[in-house]
Amino acid sequence: MSKDVAMIVLLALAGFLFGGAYSTWKTARPLAIALGIAGVLAVAGAILYLI
Template sequence: MSKEVAMIVLLALAGFLYGGAYSTWKTARPLAIALGVAGVLATAGAVLYLF
């Protein structure tokens, strides 16, 4: 798998995690925070994997 494909997959995963965090914010805040943190980690992983 090339670096560009891995980066795109990680960014797509981050998008799903951010969407899940946004949709669960009013009902389950601890879960939303966990999803947001996981999204940040996926984004950071995608950026760092490119280098």
Template structure:
């Protein structure tokens, strides 16, 4: 189950970071929120993996 959780967190991080990249020019505050959430998801996946 933990392997699936790690993969899902990494997929969520990629989705959020991609959203942050695509909204950067139109809405910077929303892009920053998405960036922070994406980084948190990636860090969570990394810490869960360790």
């Protein structure tokens, strides 16, 4: 798998995680926080994988 494809997949995963965090914020805050942290890790992984 090329680096560009892996970065795009990780950024797409981060988008889904951030969307899930946003949609669950009012009902399940601990889950939303966990999804937000996972999204940040996915973005960090995409940036580090590119380097």
